Amino acid sequence: MTSSNSTGSLRLAVIPGDGIGQEVTAEALKVLDVASPAAVKFEQTRYDLGAERYLATGEVLPDSVLGEIREHDAILLGAVGGKPNDPNLPPGLLERGLLLRLRFELDHYVNLRPSRIFPGVASPLAAPGDVDFVVVREGTEGPYTGNGGALRVGTPHEVATEVSVNTAFGVERVVRDAFARAQRRPRKKLTLVHKTNVLVHAGSVWWRITQAVAQEFPDVTVDYMHIDAAMIFMTTDPARFDVIVTDNLFGDIITDLAAAITGGIGLAASGNVNPDRTAPSMFEPVHGSAPDIAGQQKADPTAAILSVSLLLDHLGYADAAAAVERAVIDDLAAREPGTTRRTSEVGDAIAARVS
Amino acid sequence: MTSSNSTGSLRLAVIPGDGIGQEVTAEALKVLDVASPAAVKFEQTRYDLGAERYLATGEVLPDSVLGEIREHDAILLGAVGGKPNDPNLPPGLLERGLLLRLRFELDHYVNLRPSRIFPGVASPLAAPGDVDFVVVREGTEGPYTGNGGALRVGTPHEVATEVSVNTAFGVERVVRDAFARAQRRPRKKLTLVHKTNVLVHAGSVWWRITQAVAQEFPDVTVDYMHIDAAMIFMTTDPARFDVIVTDNLFGDIITDLAAAITGGIGLAASGNVNPDRTAPSMFEPVHGSAPDIAGQQKADPTAAILSVSLLLDHLGYADAAAAVERAVIDDLAAREPGTTRRTSEVGDAIAARVS
Ligand SMILES: CC(C)[C@H](C(=O)O)[C@@H](O)C(=O)O
Ligand SMILES: CC(C)[C@H](C(=O)O)[C@@H](O)C(=O)O
Numbered sequence: 001m002t003s004s005n006s007t008g009s010l011r012l013a014v015i016p017g018d019g020i021g022q023e024v025t026a027e028a029l030k031v032l033d034v035a036s037p038a039a040v041k042f043e044q045t046r047y048d049l050g051a052e053r054y055l056a057t058g059e060v061l062p063d064s065v066l067g068e069i070r071e072h073d074a075i076l077l078g079a080v081g082g083k084p085n086d087p088n089l090p091p092g093l094l095e096r097g098l099l100l101r102l103r104f105e106l107d108h109y110v111n112l113r114p115s116r117i118f119p120g121v122a123s124p125l126a127a128p129g130d131v132d133f134v135v136v137r138e139g140t141e142g143p144y145t146g147n148g149g150a151l152r153v154g155t156p157h158e159v160a161t162e163v164s165v166n167t168a169f170g171v172e173r174v175v176r177d178a179f180a181r182a183q184r185r186p187r188k189k190l191t192l193v194h195k196t197n198v199l200v201h202a203g204s205v206w207w208r209i210t211q212a213v214a215q216e217f218p219d220v221t222v223d224y225m226h227i228d229a230a231m232i233f234m235t236t237d238p239a240r241f242d243v244i245v246t247d248n249l250f251g252d253i254i255t256d257l258a259a260a261i262t263g264g265i266g267l268a269a270s271g272n273v274n275p276d277r278t279a280p281s282m283f284e285p286v287h288g289s290a291p292d293i294a295g296q297q298k299a300d301p302t303a304a305i306l307s308v309s310l311l312l313d314h315l316g317y318a319d320a321a322a323a324v325e326r327a328v329i330d331d332l333a334a335r336e337p338g339t340t341r342r343t344s345e346v347g348d349a350i351a352a353r354v355s
Numbered sequence: 356m357t358s359s360n361s362t363g364s365l366r367l368a369v370i371p372g373d374g375i376g377q378e379v380t381a382e383a384l385k386v387l388d389v390a391s392p393a394a395v396k397f398e399q400t401r402y403d404l405g406a407e408r409y410l411a412t413g414e415v416l417p418d419s420v421l422g423e424i425r426e427h428d429a430i431l432l433g434a435v436g437g438k439p440n441d442p443n444l445p446p447g448l449l450e451r452g453l454l455l456r457l458r459f460e461l462d463h464y465v466n467l468r469p470s471r472i473f474p475g476v477a478s479p480l481a482a483p484g485d486v487d488f489v490v491v492r493e494g495t496e497g498p499y500t501g502n503g504g505a506l507r508v509g510t511p512h513e514v515a516t517e518v519s520v521n522t523a524f525g526v527e528r529v530v531r532d533a534f535a536r537a538q539r540r541p542r543k544k545l546t547l548v549h550k551t552n553v554l555v556h557a558g559s560v561w562w563r564i565t566q567a568v569a570q571e572f573p574d575v576t577v578d579y580m581h582i583d584a585a586m587i588f589m590t591t592d593p594a595r596f597d598v599i600v601t602d603n604l605f606g607d608i609i610t611d612l613a614a615a616i617t618g619g620i621g622l623a624a625s626g627n628v629n630p631d632r633t634a635p636s637m638f639e640p641v642h643g644s645a646p647d648i649a650g651q652q653k654a655d656p657t658a659a660i661l662s663v664s665l666l667l668d669h670l671g672y673a674d675a676a677a678a679v680e681r682a683v684i685d686d687l688a689a690r691e692p693g694t695t696r697r698t699s700e701v702g703d704a705i706a707a708r709v710s
Pocket of ligand 2: 197198228450451454455607641
């Protein structure tokens with residue numbers, strides 16, 4: 001594990017995954033290649049994890065592979081998830097066994113999802129304003145822990161539970177990370193999103209810890225919003241947000257909405273970050289594997305390419321990260337409405353703009 | 356309990372509640388008065404439940420009052436919730452002790468929330484299309500049961516849990532109700548919204564029961580969408596939805612988004628329906644008590660008035676219900692952008708249009 005480098009060799013685990021994951025990852029790597037500082041070499045290890053491997057071997061993420069991945073400096077992931085209703089693929093198995101397992105095992109407690117409306121990009125909102133916020137989604141607890149179970153399955157007396165687990169340890173570290181990010185941004189504003197009026201136990205620990213950590217960041221303005229109210233502000237005044245911190249499930253929901261209002265999930269990048277650097281962080285587009293358009297060169301690789309920018313930034317290459325982002329912004333501004341380009345054409349165009 | 360009447364006397368429990376709840380309820384009652392069939396008399400009992408009563412007496416919903424309310428034919432509720440950060444008002448206490456307690460005790464398992472873009476109403480979406488759907492939100496289980504708890508509260512070792520409880524009994528009855536509603540609508544389409552790839556136990560019972568009940572409604576088209584994907588479609592193609600069925604928390608979230616994209620929570624009505632009529636159903640606007648604008652005649656009473664339309668429909672007065680809705684539609688179409696009216700002026704205008 002290397003935390004920040006100016007020269008040298010870095011080990012990158014590449015997991016293209018399923019569906020369009022393959023295509024968008026190819027373009028992301030193309031851009032990584034031209035954007036990396038001259039003195040830095042990414043040694044790539046490719047892992048064929050995903051639906052195909054599972055269907056062929058029954059393996060989702062063998063412990064030995066996880067152990068290997070752990071030895072890398074970062075992970076680039078495309079998308080995970082097989083064809084819907086494939087009878088040989090239990091629903092959610094890959095998402096949980098591969099994607100979520102990596103997030104949990106590698107302690108990706110900061111799921112970082114920036115949202116900006118880039119110049120030239122159309123929003124479905126009539127008047128979105130100047131949108132530039134980042135969601136810090138907790139990544140290792142909440143309703144995603146797999147706790148819960150079912151009794152008398154398939155009978156009229158079935159009872160199924162899902163348990164959201166929230167620890168002071170887990171909440172405090174992600175809240176502190178979110179405050180630190182807010183402090184580094186011009187507006188220095190943090191919004192906690194939860195549902196404290198109904199989910200009182202979880203809500204209480206999130207609320208109290210946010211208040212407590214706020215003391216350490218007196219220059220950051222804090223407010224609170226219920227998740228339902230956040231839906232309204234996200235569509236009527238998204239420009240008000242700066243840093244949002246929230247739990248795993250609310251973060252899942254709000255970041256897809258954020259992606260939608262800022263031009264679609266074709267543009268939404270994310271980092272599954274382990275800020276303590278005890279394991280490699282993982283970068284991936286927010287979108288899924290979109291099996292319906294897979295292999296047709298129809299997918300927009302921009303989100304995967306922006307994830308490369310987050311990856312470079314995380315590894316300490318701020319200039320290279322900024323160059324990728326600038327190249328994307330320039331490409332977006334030059335896109336002609338009504339024309340479509342192949343996945344590889346978009347990758348080529350952005351790679352060509354990286355300077 | 357009376358289920359459907361053409362003449363006679365009906366008992367209506369009125370709970371204006373807190374903040375703007377008082378003002379919007381006054382207008383709703385004004386419209387109910389002119390809209391009710393001549394031969395029907397609503398005997399109103401007013402209940403001063405809410406923040407003031409709690410602060411004065413410590414009472415939220417005494418059992419004796421609940422017993423009285425139970426003897427009514429329907430309930431009209433304004434909004435519940437005190438001033439934020441009132442040190443004498445534990446957060447969420449009124450919402451849970453009054454609003455949710457009524458929903459649970461009176462078995463309001465169908466939380467009905469229609470969403471339409473009425474003519475003349477501006478949506479924050481640039482091109483929303485022809486939006487007309489209804490969300491059937493489960494109202495008596497899921498993450499709203501209050502199950503869960505906390506250990507070592509206030510210490511670095513705190514663990515807080517929230518348990519979502521989902522029963523075959525509870526899921527099946529609301530899913531069946533949603534299918535029946537879909538069957539009565541021209542498009543006959545039902546969309547299950549959940550997060551089956553992560554919340555596997557709860558997701559599985561929702562999924563299986565939806566598939567099973569679908570057999571009884573062969574003319575209804577069924578599809579499924581993850582809650583995060585639903586965020587995207589709700590902003591990019593909301594016209595695709597007809598009937599959405601979902602759990603209590605997802606329903607809370609999606610209906611505020613639905614309200615936002617169809618012109619705001621000033622227009623969103625809801626019914627907490629007990630379809631078995633073993634207890635009175637309750638009708639209320641989706642919006643909250645908005646303490647910041649309370650008592651200033653600034654609130655839009657339209658959502659409360661549309662809730663009266665749902666109430667009349669539930670009680671069997673389809674014509675009166677339609678007349679209220681028509682009056683609202685006419686008023687909305689006649690609203691002049693940029694002008695504001697007092698709460699009572701909106702109520703007067705709509706009441707005057709009821710024919
Ligand atoms: C695929 C799924 C498990 C995942 C999640 O729910 O976290 C995805 O929606 C995301 O947001 O990365
Ligand atoms: C006030 C709150 C408890 C309530 C809920 O979460 O159900 C409200 O948001 C609603 O949607 O009616």
